[in-house]
Structures are given as C-alpha cells and as structure tokens.
Amino acid sequence: MAAGRDKVIHLLKQLQRASCRCPAHSHTYCQAPASQITTDYAFEMAMSNIRYGEGVTKEIGMDLQNMGARNVCVMTDKNLVQLPPVKAVLNSLTKNNINFSLYDSVRVEPTDKSFMDAIQFAKKETFDAYVAVGGGSVMDTCKAANLYACSPGAEFLDYVNAPIGKGKPVTVTLKPLIAVPTTSGTGSETTGIAIFDYEAMKAKTGIASRAIKPTLGLIDPEHTLHMPEGVVANSGFDVLCHALESYTAIPYNMRSPCPTNPINRPAYQGSNPISDVWSIHALRIVSKFLKRAVKNPDDREARFSMHLASTFAGIGFGNAGVHLCHGMSYPIAGLVKKYRAKDYNVDHPIVPHGLSVVLTSPAVFSFTAAMCPERHLEAAEILGADIQTAKLEDAGLILADTLRKFLFDLNVDDGLAAVGYTTADIPALVKGTLPQIFKIFNYLIIS
Incomplete structure (x- = not known):
C-alpha cells in the first residue's frame, strides 16, 4: 500500500x-x-438552477418572456433539429411570441473550428438570451458562443484552460442561457465547463468558469426516449x-x-x-x-x-x-x-x-x-x-x-x-x- x-x-x-x-x-x-x-x-x-418534470420543455417560452428576452439564439445539431425536443422548444417560443434565430450546425464532439463557427453566428446579431437543445456538444458550444459574443475583444485562447490557452478568469457578464439536455451523460446543464478538440494538438481541452454555466437547466425526461x-x-x-x-x-x-x-x-x-x-x-x-x-x-x-x-x-x-x-x-x-x-x-x-x-x-x-x-x-x-x-x-x-x-x-x-x-x-x-x-x-x- x-x-x-x-x-x-x-x-x-x-x-x-x-x-x-x-x-x-x-x-x-x-x-x-x-x-x-x-x-x-x-x-x-456553483450550479445552474434546475427544473425537472415530464413535458417541462413547454415552459421555456414563458421563461424567456419572464427574463425579458426579445431576440434569442437557439443552438442544436443537424440530427436533433428534426426530432421532438427541438420541435417542442421552437413551438413554445413561437407560442409565446419569442423572436429567435436557429443555429443547427453544432458538431458532435466539437472542435475549436466548430466553436468559432458558432461564435461567429452569435456575433452576427444582438442576442439577449441563448437556448441549447442537445447533448454536451450542443450545450458546451452554446456556452462558448455566449461567452465570446459577450467578450468581442477576446482572442479565442484567452479563456481556454492552461497550458493550451491563457486560462484568464471570466469577468464579463453573460446573457441568460437555458439548457435543455437530450442525453443522459454530460451534466453540462449544471456546469461551467465547455470541452472541445483543439485540432492543432489533436487533444481535447476546454473552458472552465462558473461564469459560463447555464442560468437554467430544463431536465425533461421525455427527451430520453428517442435515444x-x-x-x-x-x-x-x-x-x-x-x-x-x-x-x-x-x-x-x-x-x-x-x-x-x-x-x-x-x-x-x-x-x-x-x-x-x-x-x-x-x-x-x-x-x-x-x-x-x-x-x-x-x-x-x-x-x-x-x-x-x-x-x-x-x-x-x-x-x-x-x-x-x-x-x-x-x-x-x-x-x-x-x-x-x-x-x-x-x-x-x-x-x-x-x-x-x-x-x-x-x-x-x-x-x-x-x-x-x-x-x-x-x-x-x-x-x-x-x-x-x-x-x-x-x-x-x-x-x-x-x-x-x-x-x-x-x-x-x-x-x-x-x-x-x-x-x-x-x-x-x-x-x-x-x-x-x-x-x-x-x-x-x-x-
């Protein structure tokens, strides 16, 4: 021993x-x-607020109304965009008159390039809230998009964990982010962590800061039935x-x-x-x-x-x-x-x-x-x-x-x-x- x-x-x-x-x-x-x-x-x-219940996704439009959101960025991937979880989110947003833009190009197992593509999408408009519908890849990508859209002067590696990045603390205020997990694994709806492949080194790294954790995680168990x-x-x-x-x-x-x-x-x-x-x-x-x-x-x-x-x-x-x-x-x-x-x-x-x-x-x-x-x-x-x-x-x-x-x-x-x-x-x-x-x-x- x-x-x-x-x-x-x-x-x-x-x-x-x-x-x-x-x-x-x-x-x-x-x-x-x-x-x-x-x-x-x-x-x-530190953890996100959590709400659990069958069908709780239908409340997301009301949540965004309560937050005063007027223009929302919704992120998901090419597979999920055709499935019930995303449809439930978009129906709730439409029913509650929430204006939104949909980004459905999140990469499963994201890379620095796919993060930056999502970041560029987030920077094109002035979003006052974010919604992530998917597994860890989607939630992590949305966290990064929110962070860098709120830090327009930051370089990509500024917030990335050392020794690959500079590991700077996050001092900017981010927009509200609601996470709707559709898999049962990453727990990303509760954490201030966003992981990606850094292609130059062929290794994973990420961003770790309490500041990027979702505002609310909607844990809807009905979304697990399609897996x-x-x-x-x-x-x-x-x-x-x-x-x-x-x-x-x-x-x-x-x-x-x-x-x-x-x-x-x-x-x-x-x-x-x-x-x-x-x-x-x-x-x-x-x-x-x-x-x-x-x-x-x-x-x-x-x-x-x-x-x-x-x-x-x-x-x-x-x-x-x-x-x-x-x-x-x-x-x-x-x-x-x-x-x-x-x-x-x-x-x-x-x-x-x-x-x-x-x-x-x-x-x-x-x-x-x-x-x-x-x-x-x-x-x-x-x-x-x-x-x-x-x-x-x-x-x-x-x-x-x-x-x-x-x-x-x-x-x-x-x-x-x-x-x-x-x-x-x-x-x-x-x-x-x-x-x-x-x-x-x-x-x-x-x-």
Whole structure:
C-alpha cells in the first residue's frame, strides 16, 4: 500500500515540475513565495438552477418572456433539429411570441473550428438570451458562443484552460442561457465547463468558469426516449466516470496553492462534502438503472432515472473535478482514425466521449486505489461487488474487476485496440494526455 502511494505521489511531483508556472498558463501559479504556498481552506458550490418534470420543455417560452428576452439564439445539431425536443422548444417560443434565430450546425464532439463557427453566428446579431437543445456538444458550444459574443475583444485562447490557452478568469457578464439536455451523460446543464478538440494538438481541452454555466437547466425526461442504445450506453458511461472520479478527487483542503483572490479559485476544486453526496447518489442510480436503460428503450423508469443521474453527477464533478479517466480520454477521442461508434449519425470518425473515458477506468482505479482504498471499495460495493472479506490493499483490483464485469454486461468495446489504436500510437496518446495536467495533478487524491 505504501509503495503504491509513493508511486502516485512521485508521478504527481513529476507532473508539477513539468508544468508551466507563469501566471497566464498555470493553475499552480501563486504570487506568494514558495515557502508561503499553502493548501486551500474553502470550497465553493456553483450550479445552474434546475427544473425537472415530464413535458417541462413547454415552459421555456414563458421563461424567456419572464427574463425579458426579445431576440434569442437557439443552438442544436443537424440530427436533433428534426426530432421532438427541438420541435417542442421552437413551438413554445413561437407560442409565446419569442423572436429567435436557429443555429443547427453544432458538431458532435466539437472542435475549436466548430466553436468559432458558432461564435461567429452569435456575433452576427444582438442576442439577449441563448437556448441549447442537445447533448454536451450542443450545450458546451452554446456556452462558448455566449461567452465570446459577450467578450468581442477576446482572442479565442484567452479563456481556454492552461497550458493550451491563457486560462484568464471570466469577468464579463453573460446573457441568460437555458439548457435543455437530450442525453443522459454530460451534466453540462449544471456546469461551467465547455470541452472541445483543439485540432492543432489533436487533444481535447476546454473552458472552465462558473461564469459560463447555464442560468437554467430544463431536465425533461421525455427527451430520453428517442435515444438509441449506443447513445444511452456511452452517455451513461460518462455519468459513471464523473461520479467515480469526483468522489476520488483530491480533497478541496489539500489542493494547492491557496488562491490569492477568490476569482482565481478553480471551478474544479477537489472533492468536498457536498459534491460527495451528489457523486455517490449518482453512482447508485447508475448501478441500478444504466443496464436497464440500455437494454430496454421502453423502460421509462430507467431512462428517466438516468437523466436525473446525469444532473446529479454534474453537480458533483462540476465542483469537485475529474482526473485520470478524463485526462486520458481526450487524446483517445481526439486522435480517432476510422472508428465510428454504433448509433451515432455523424459524417466523421468518432469515439464518443463516454466511451473514451470508460475504456481506461479499470486500469485507472486499480492505480488510484492506493490513495483512498476505502472509497474505492465503497464504489465497488455500490456497483455490485461483495466486499465483506475484502482487504484494503486489494481495493483497486476489486473495483477494476467490478468495472470490467459491468462493462462486459453492456458489450463495451474491449480496450484501445477495439477503437483502432496499436502500441505504435502510445507516444501520441501520451503527448495528447500531457496538456491535461490540470486534471491529473490537481485532482488525483492524496491522503
């Protein structure tokens, strides 16, 4: 156990030494001398207002009226624009005399280019509110469009996470944004996070700021009934890893350095007593309902429950953070060659985000268990393992085996080879992971 703990700590120290420390490019920067750097002493909970209920989408026009909105930007993608969720939104806007412009060119698994296309659309008119109807790709794109339309003088990389971008704090006031999620995975309706592929590096990065979180998330479970099996599974895997990673993220009072100003406290602050509640609750729902939701599209209880689980996990990880599964997932998705996931109607190769995250989960939690074995055993038990006679030193293997069985039951592609990678791709995958230092270093638990 001690050897494993030392191995992880050594990795973290190596990552800290390798990371950039200038004030524009690093979460580890602090103006205090090194001897005065201390861990944080506080955490802050931020989330969107949430409204849940069957058919609640029909209220969106009244919400925009109540906000005084006169000209609204609605964002979605080419597939969803023909489906009931978007039609329900547009009907409500029309019924309530809300003027709107529709942007339906959001890219599934967005890139910096697709973000900038949406930003240009948002800048063409003076919108006083935004509506995002879709999965995480749509909601994240709409957050970015709102941010940069309200910051016309900003360069694209100004708000992008370090070390790829400058990581500047958001100080402008954004327009109201209502998010209507149609998948059950990202939790983006609750968070101030927007993720995209940075094509120049073939790696994912993003923007993380409480300022860009939606004003309101309309959680309408009826929208889950149109999802095909593959989308339900992969979005559910994202919920699974959000819950596991945020529960095993570094505690907020062990993250360093302590910010010199509250505005510099990151959105991802480390595990904390409030996030823990949401993360564990989400994990229990995933354990009970994900397989049912995938295997039976008519199981309304399962699909509706997973829609809420996505939101619950979003509240948890949106304030605590994620770590290795997500850090390593970004090059897995970004370097995709020819793989096209089942049930995704797109015109480009794609490893869906949830799949790219979950593929490494058995190996990740086998490794991280040395840091907090009790939490890993607790997670394994929730997912169905018998831990009555389990030893703490076996926590990682137990959770890893439990995850493998869970994924096997859902016919998940077996490892990186199944999505087109070989041993020759390892250097590129490592290179694509290193920009995610802010996840790997700041949020892997040390206890």
